[in-house]
Every structure is written in structure tokens, then in C-alpha cells.
Amino acid sequence: MRATTIHGTRDIRLSxxxxxxxxxxxxxxxxxxxxxICGSDLWPYRGENPITVGNTIGHxxxxxxxxxxxxVRDIAIGDFVxxxxxxxxxxxxxxxxxxQSVCENLGFTVSGQGEFVLVNQADGTLVKVPGVPDSxxxxxxxxxxxxxxxxxxxxxxxRVKPGDTVVVVGDGAVGLCGVLAAAQLGAERIIALSRHxxxxxxxxxxxxxxxxxxRGKQAADAVAELTDGVGADAVLECVGTDESMRTALKVARxxxxxxxxxxxxxxxxxxxxxxxxxxxxxxxxxxxxAYLPDLLQxxxxxxxxxxxxxxxxxxxxxxxxxxxxxxxxxxIKVMLTP
Amino acid sequence: MRATTIHGTRDIRLSxxxxxxxxxxxxxxxxxxxxxICGSDLWPYRGENPITVGNTIGHxxxxxxxxxxxxVRDIAIGDFVxxxxxxxxxxxxxxxxxxQSVCENLGFTVSGQGEFVLVNQADGTLVKVPGVPDSxxxxxxxxxxxxxxxxxxxxxxxRVKPGDTVVVVGDGAVGLCGVLAAAQLGAERIIALSRHxxxxxxxxxxxxxxxxxxRGKQAADAVAELTDGVGADAVLECVGTDESMRTALKVARxxxxxxxxxxxxxxxxxxxxxxxxxxxxxxxxxxxxAYLPDLLQxxxxxxxxxxxxxxxxxxxxxxxxxxxxxxxxxxIKVMLTP
Numbered sequence: 047m048r049a050t051t052i053h054g055t056r057d058i059r060l061s062x063x064x065x066x067x068x069x070x071x072x073x074x075x076x077x078x079x080x081x082x083i084c085g086s087d088l089w090p091y092r093g094e095n096p097i098t099v100g101n102t103i104g105h106x107x108x109x110x111x112x113x114x115x116x117x118v119r120d121i122a123i124g125d126f127v128x129x130x131x132x133x134x135x136x137x138x139x140x141x142x143x144x145x146q147s148v149c150e151n152l153g154f155t156v157s158g159q160g161e162f163v164l165v166n167q168a169d170g171t172l173v174k175v176p177g178v179p180d181s182x183x184x185x186x187x188x189x190x191x192x193x194x195x196x197x198x199x200x201x202x203x204x205r206v207k208p209g210d211t212v213v214v215v216g217d218g219a220v221g222l223c224g225v226l227a228a229a230q231l232g233a234e235r236i237i238a239l240s241r242h243x244x245x246x247x248x249x250x251x252x253x254x255x256x257x258x259x260x261r262g263k264q265a266a267d268a269v270a271e272l273t274d275g276v277g278a279d280a281v282l283e284c285v286g287t288d289e290s291m292r293t294a295l296k297v298a299r300x301x302x303x304x305x306x307x308x309x310x311x312x313x314x315x316x317x318x319x320x321x322x323x324x325x326x327x328x329x330x331x332x333x334x335x336a337y338l339p340d341l342l343q344x345x346x347x348x349x350x351x352x353x354x355x356x357x358x359x360x361x362x363x364x365x366x367x368x369x370x371x372x373x374x375x376x377x378i379k380v381m382l383t384p
Numbered sequence: 385m386r387a388t389t390i391h392g393t394r395d396i397r398l399s400x401x402x403x404x405x406x407x408x409x410x411x412x413x414x415x416x417x418x419x420x421i422c423g424s425d426l427w428p429y430r431g432e433n434p435i436t437v438g439n440t441i442g443h444x445x446x447x448x449x450x451x452x453x454x455x456v457r458d459i460a461i462g463d464f465v466x467x468x469x470x471x472x473x474x475x476x477x478x479x480x481x482x483x484q485s486v487c488e489n490l491g492f493t494v495s496g497q498g499e500f501v502l503v504n505q506a507d508g509t510l511v512k513v514p515g516v517p518d519s520x521x522x523x524x525x526x527x528x529x530x531x532x533x534x535x536x537x538x539x540x541x542x543r544v545k546p547g548d549t550v551v552v553v554g555d556g557a558v559g560l561c562g563v564l565a566a567a568q569l570g571a572e573r574i575i576a577l578s579r580h581x582x583x584x585x586x587x588x589x590x591x592x593x594x595x596x597x598x599r600g601k602q603a604a605d606a607v608a609e610l611t612d613g614v615g616a617d618a619v620l621e622c623v624g625t626d627e628s629m630r631t632a633l634k635v636a637r638x639x640x641x642x643x644x645x646x647x648x649x650x651x652x653x654x655x656x657x658x659x660x661x662x663x664x665x666x667x668x669x670x671x672x673x674a675y676l677p678d679l680l681q682x683x684x685x686x687x688x689x690x691x692x693x694x695x696x697x698x699x700x701x702x703x704x705x706x707x708x709x710x711x712x713x714x715x716i717k718v719m720l721t722p
Contacts, residue, residue, distance in 0.1 A: 139614045140638050145662055148638035203664070276477045300478050300486035303666060306659070315653040321644070321668040324483055326541070328641060328664025 048384065049102045049160025050365045055093035056373070058366045063102060066157060066164035071115035074168035076129055080184045081107040081158040082356065083368050083380045084131075084192060085218045086309060091369055094311065104159025104382075105131035106191040108184065111172070112162070120169045126179060127172040128342065129165055130334035131155050131192045136170030146170075146333035158191075159365055161384045173338045176346075185353025185381060186345045189223065192334065193379070194341055194352040196307050197223025197284065199332035201231055204280035204305030208232030213269055214254070215294045216284030217245040219355040219379040220307060222252055224282040226350055229253025233280075237272060239265050239293070245378060248354055262289060266296040278302060283329075288313045298325045305329045356381045386722065387440045387498025388703045393431035394711070396704045401440060404495060404502035409453035412506035414467055418522045419445040419496040420694065421706050421718045422469075422530060423556045424647060429707050432649065442497025442720075443469040444529040446522065449510070450500070458507045464517060465510040466680065467503055468672035469493050469530045474508030484508075484671035493529075497703055499722045511676045514684075523691025523719060524683045527561065530672065531717070532679055532690040534645045535561025535622065537670035539569055542618035542643030546570030551607055552592070553632045554622030555583040557693040557717040558645060560590055562620040564688055567591025571618075575610060577603050577631070583716060586692055600627060604634040616640060621667075626651045636663045643667045694719045 051061040066075055081104050089095040090103070111125045121127065134141050134149035141149050153166030165171055179187060186194075197220050206212055212233040214224045217240030228236050229252060238249035241259040249257060258268045269278060277299030283291055286308025294304045295316065306329040320326070344350045358377035360368050361384075368380035389399040404413055419442050427433040428441070449463045459465065472479050472487035479487050491504030503509055517525060524532075535558050544550055550571040552562045555578035566574050567590060576587035579597040587595060596606045607616060615637030621629055624646025632642045633654065644667040653665070682688045696715035698706050699722075706718035 139612070143637075143639055145638040148661055274477070299481075300483040300668075301481055303664070310655045310659055313655045315655050317648045317651045317653050320665075321648055323486055324666075324668035324671075326641070326664060326666030327658075328662075328666070330638075330659040330662035333662075 047161040048362065049157045050104055051100050052090055052097050052103045053099050056091060058091065058369045060363055060365055063160070066162055068113060068115050069164070070166070071117040072167050072169065073115045074111050074118055074121055074165045074172065075113035076107070076109040076127060076163050076165055077112045078107045078158065078161055078163060078384050079109040080188050081160070081382045081384070082188055083159065083372055083382065085220065087369070088373055089311065091373060102157040102160060104157060105155040106188060107155060107158040107163055108187045108191060109163070114168060118168045121172050121174065126175045128175060128187055128190045128338060129155055129163060130171055130338060132331060132334055133166040133171040134335050135167045136335055141170070144333055144336040146335040147331040159362070159382055171335060173335070173342060175342065183345070185356045186351050188381060189352035189355060190338060190341050190345065193219040193355060194223045194226070195334040195337040196220045196332040198227040198337050198341065200224045200282035200284055200305040200307040200329060201227035202305065203329035204282055204303050206231040206233055206280045209234045210279040211235040211237070211273055212280045212282065213237045213239065213278040213297045214282045214284060215239050215290050216308065217242060217249060218284065221282070221284035222248050222355050223352050224284050225249050225254050226252040226352060228282065230344070230350065237269060237278065242375065244357065248378070251354065262293060265293055269297040273299070280305065284308055286311050286313065292316065295320060295325055300324045303328050307332060355379045359383065385499040386700065387495045388442055389438050390428055390435050390441045391437050394429060396429065396707045398701055398703055401498070404500055406451060406453050407502070408504070409455040410505050410507065411453045412449055412456055412459055412503045412510065413451035414445070414447040414465060414501050414503055415450045416445045416496065416499055416501060416722050417447040418526050419498070419720045419722070420526055421497065421710055421720065423558065425707070426711055427649065429711060440495040440498060442495060443493040444526060445493060445496040445501055446525045446529060452506060456506045459510050459512065464513045466513060466525055466528045466676060467493055467501060468509055468676060470669060470672055471504040471509040472673050473505045474673055479508070482671055482674040484673040485669040497700070497720055509673060511673070511680060513680065521683070523694045524689050526719060527690035527693060528676060528679050528683065531557040531693060532561045532564070533672040533675040534558045534670040536565040536675050536679065538562045538620035538622055538643040538645040538667060539565035540643065541667035542620055542641050544569040544571055544618045547572045548617040549573040549575070549611055550618045550620065551575045551577065551616040551635045552620045552622065553577050553628050554646065555580060555587060556622065559620070559622035560586050560693050561690050562622050563587050563592050564590040564690060566620065568682065568688065575607060575616065580713065582695065586716070589692065600631060603631055607635040611637070618643070622646055624649050624651065630654065633658060633663055638662045641666050645670060693717045697721065
């Protein structure tokens with residue numbers, strides 16, 4: 047099949063690779079209808095994460111089930127499914143408390159920017175979309191494989207509750223989905239930290255009531271001004287750098303929690319400052335499967351349209367251009383169709 | 385008045401110092417009926433925290449109000465009161481959400497191991513004990529000025545809920561009060577990490593269902609064994625060292641929160657491990673005033689008897705021996721009577 051492979055810093059190619067095949071009788075193979083590029087794919091793209099030359103890349107997709115293992119019961123060939131980037135059995139002790147991202151049988155989508163993907167634990171992982179969805183829904187369904195549940199996890203980890211003032215640090219697709227999640231959870235004021243006009247527009251459409259374009263100390267000052275010096279009831283950290291985490295901790299009011307979902311890169315948590323202000327952190331890799339049934343209903347009912355984060359759609363052949371567009375911030379998030 | 389002063393490493397003296405006097409019309413002066421030595425006093429005693437030579441020390445006490453400022457309304461001369469170690473106005477935005485330890489008018493008891501203390505924000509800080517309590521109640525009332533609310537804050541920050549399996553790291557007075565708090569909050573299994581027999585006995589009396597004498601990796605292995613490899617639903621970190629924090633994070637199940645209340649000394653939070661396991665932390669200095677009315681009722685009704693952590697009572701003159709006894713672990717916590 048054709049799939050995206052990574053070969054070095056800013057060296058992304060569409061290659062011919064072997065089709066994935068069932069390895070266990072709980073597996074399924076899904077034909078990718080739409081995949082996409084994740085902000086986290088830019089870490090290896092930029093040479094900031096180690097890579098294995100020639101490996102496939104891409105962990106988000108939706109598609110049609112084309113093959114199932116002998117013990118798969120709840121998913122059938124022909125089903126249209128959302129594929130959570132993190133695969134889980136949905137029955138282990140961690141899954142049972144909503145921590146599917148630490149499943150005892152954890153797996154990952156590894157060729158989502160390709161034609162087919164292997165799904166481990168198909169019954170536990172996949173969520174079926176009723177009927178055959180209209181292609182106009184593809185972007186929002188695709189967002190459910192990672193960014194929307196990840197933004198939701200930030201909000202849930204930060205314990206956003208009705209009436210809260212919430213700050214969202216990061217205006218990538220996950221941060222924007224975090225704004226949408228905070229709004230759905232009843233936040234009264236949502237302050238989005240963003241200095242890119244197209245992203246500010248989506249943040250506002252998703253429910254941000256205020257946009258702060260400053261960074262670092264200036265951003266913290268602006269939030270202090272907006273909150274009468276008190277700080278935010280909940281903070282979503284959707285970047286993963288030391289600077290963004292420090293900003294997130296600074297704008298949180300005492301007793302608040304920073305929900306963080308960006309894979310930490312060089313983050314040093316200032317434990318004494320956290321202690322003295324009683325500001326906690328919670329989060330990690332999102333348990334997509336935990337949130338997916340609810341989020342799917344919200345998409346199908348029209349309550350949320352997270353697909354708006356896709357501002358560029360390219361045929362799979364142009365995947366390299368998709369990476370460049372995101373790297374250079376010409377695009378927020380790129381959808382790829384095989 | 386006579387008060388305890390610190391002069392260097394392991395150099396504690398009872399000295400003659402000026403009586404405290406009212407500085408603001410919201411202040412009060414309390415005559416100390418009983419004070420005590422805190423585990424955190426051992427940091428400067430051992431030379432691990434900077435000191436100012438000759439300063440008074442001691443932040444826990446109960447006593448009788450002997451003087452009040454002109455604007456004090458809710459507290460009267462003659463009242464028997466518990467003095468939270470952290471003073472607060474109980475009206476600022478932080479106090480109103482239960483974060484009195486980050487009050488905009490924060491103050492501290494600084495001569496609790498002496499005859500009199502100055503209390504800032506008397507109306508916000510002090511909680512009156514009805515009538516004249518029997519001296520048999522002094523230890524439990526005294527525990528309410530710091531260790532019991534601090535243990536409670538660990539449990540509240542860790543979000544202990546009925547039915548939980550809870551691990552308590554640290555068998556000092558705060559850790560033991562954490563066991564008691566977890567039991568009051570309905571924990572089903574409470575695993576106390578303790579290797580000192582007298583402390584194990586109190587932990588068990590306070591509600592610990594299991595005692596683990598191992599430390600570090602061995603302790604984590606023992607907890608894993610007890611929890612079928614899953615980990616604890618909530619963890620209380622009541623020490624403040626890097627080793628104890630790492631143990632606390634290790635024994636927490638994915639999705640759990642470590643509630644920490646020991647002032648961090650050399651703690652380096654392993655953010656990537658926390659992220660990959662979705663284990664959060666919350667806590668800090670305890671907002672004593674937030675918990676005090678409820679805890680006082682529990683003491684007066686006999687539901688809790690946190691005073692059991694005092695296993696040595698000395699006249700104030702022997703304060704130096706009290707420090708030595710705690711430093712050498714001959715005593716868990718020492719009560720001092722002027």
C-alpha cells in the first residue's frame with residue numbers, strides 16, 4: 047500500500063510499504079477514508095524526537111473495516127469507524143476507570159497517513175458510526191480520533207465546571223478543541239492565548255470569550271487583569287513546552303488544576319511554586335475511547351463541529367506539502383485523503 | 385515572655401523575648417495553653433533550612449484570647465480558641481474558594497512554642513471552642529492547628545472517596561492524620577507506609593488496614609502486590625522529599641492524584657513519567673481554616689482523636705529535649721505546656 051514514511055528532519059515521503067495484516071484474533075484492518083497530520087508529528091519532523099528511518103507515521107484516521115480477527119464480536123466488516131489513536135481492550139482495570147490510554151493491552155495506529163491501518167483490540171478500540179456518514183462529516187469525525195478527545199481530556203483533567211473562568215494555553219488544533227470542550231462543559235469565560243488571527247477566529251467560534259495575544263509574563267499579566275488578580279479556575283495546557291507550562295501554572299488561581307495534554311518536551315515543573323500556590327497538574331495521553339461515544343453523539347447531533355480545525359485538505363500524494371504547511375504555520379491542521 | 389528561639393543547627397533555647405503586641409485593629413493576642421513541635425521545625429533544627437539567629441519558632445497552639453484589636457467582632461477576650469498556623473481574613477477571593485493558605489492577608493503564628501502569640505486577622509483565623517474544654521481534649525484540639533488539617537488537605541487534594549484504596553507515604557504526625565482523614569472520607573483500604581512500630585500502631589488505630597514497612601522500589605512492589613498490580617486510587621504524600629514523592633507517584637494508579645502536603649525539599653517531579661501514566665499531583669500548604677469548623681465538630685463528637693499523635697508531653701522549659709526526641713525519632717510529636 048501507499049503510506050507516509052519519515053526519513054529524517056523535514057524528510058517526509060509517500061512510499062510503497064507492505065499492507066498491514068492481522069497479528070492476533072482481536073485485531074482488525076481498517077481502510078483509511080481520511081487521515082491527518084498531528085501537531086505531535088512535527089516533533090520528529092523537526093528532528094526533536096528520535097526516528098527510525100523509513101518507518102510509517104500518522105496516528106489519526108477514520109475508515110471502513112475490511113478485515114477482522116476470529117474473536118472480534120462487536121465490529122463487522124463494512125462498518126464505518128472512528129479509530130482512536132490509542133488502542134485499548136476497554137476491559138482491563140485501567141480502562142474500567144476511564145484510563146484507556148494506560149490500557150494493559152495498549153496499542154497505537156502507526157500508518158494513519160496511509161491506505162490501511164492495523165487496529166489492536168478492535169472490539170475495545172473502535173467506535174462505529176451509524177450508517178454511512180456524509181463526507182461533509184469526515185473532518186469532525188476525523189477530529190474524534192485524537193485532537194477533540196485530547197482537548198476534552200485537558201478540560202476534564204483541569205476539572206472545568208459550569209461557570210468557570212478557563213484559560214487555554216496553545217492555539218493548535220488541540221488547544222482549539224480544548225476551547226470547544228470548556229464551552230461544552232459550561233465554562234462562562236474562556237480566555238484563549240493565541241496570536242495567530244486565523245486561530246483566534248476559530249477559538250472565538252468554538253466559544254472563547256477573550257483572546258490574549260501576549261506570551262509568557264505578559265500573558266499572565268493580561269489574565270490577571272481579566273480576573274481581577276485572582277487567576278483562572280481551570281487551565282488547559284495544550285502545547286508541552288516549558289514556557290507554556292510555566293504560563294499555565296502562573297495563570298491558575300490557587301486551588302486550580304492545570305490539565306495538560308501536550309507531550310512534555312523539556313518541561314521542568316516548579317514544584318515549590320506549585321506548592322506555595324496550591325496549584326496542581328493532571329493529565330497525560332488522552333484515553334480517547336473513554337470520551338468517544340459521547341463526543342460522537344455531540345458531532346452527529348451538530349452540538350460540536352471540531353472538524354473546523356482542518357483548514358487544509360490534500361490528497362495523500364501531497365503529504366510532504368501538508369507537513370511543510372503545518373511546520374510553517376500556514377495551516378492549522380491538514381486532512382489527507384488516500 | 386518566655387519563648388523558644390533557634391540559634392543554629394540543633395541549638396534550641398527557651399529565651400526571654402518581648403511580648404507580642406497588637407499591630408492592626410484586626411489582630412488578637414492569645415495566651416498559649418498548649419503548643420507543640422512540628423516535623424517541619426526539624427528542617428531548620430537540622431540546618432536544612434536557613435534561619436535568623438535568635439528568632440522565635442513554633443506555629444501550632446491553642447489558648448485563650450487575652451487581647452483583641454478594635455475591629456475584631458467575632459472573637460472576644462476569654463474565648464478558648466484553636467489557632468490555625470496560617471492566618472487568613474476568610475473573606476478574600478482565595479479564602480472564599482477554600483484556599484485560605486493563599487489568603488491575600490496571609491500571616492503565620494511565629495511564637496507558638498512560647499507564652500503568647502500574635503494572631504493576624506483574628507476574626508478570619510480563629511475558631512472558638514465552645515465553653516472551657518477539658519484538658520484531656522487539649523492534644524486533639526492542638527492537632528487541629530496544623531497536623532490534622534494538613535493530613536486532611538492531603539486526602540482532600542488526592543480526592544479520596546468512599547471505597548477507595550489509599551496509600552499514605554510518611555508516618556509522621558501528618559501522615560498518621562492523613563490515615564485518619566482517609567478513613568473519615570470512606571476509604572475502604574488504607575495502606576500506611578511505615579517501618580516504626582509505635583507509628584504503625586497509631587496508623588492501625590487511625591484506620592490503616594495494611595502496613596508496608598518497605599521503602600522505595602520495595603514499597604512500590606508491595607503496594608502493587610496488594611492492589612493486583614493496579615495501584616492506589618489516591619495517594620497522600622506527607623513527607624516532602626524526592627524519594628517519598630517518587631514512591632507516591634509510583635504507587636498511584638493511572639488517573640489518580642497524589643495529594644502532597646510536605647514542603648518539597650529537593651523534589652524533582654518526573655513529568656514524563658507522570659504524563660505517561662496520567663498521574664497528577666495537587667496540594668500545598670493546608671488551608672487550615674477551611675477544614676477547622678468541621679474537624680472541630682469531629683473532635684468534640686469523639687469521631688476523631690488526632691491527639692494520639694502526641695506521645696510525649698513536656699513543660700516548655702524542656703523544649704530542647706522535645707526537639708532532640710523528635711529528631712532522634714524517640715517521639716512522634718511533642719506537646720509543650722508553658
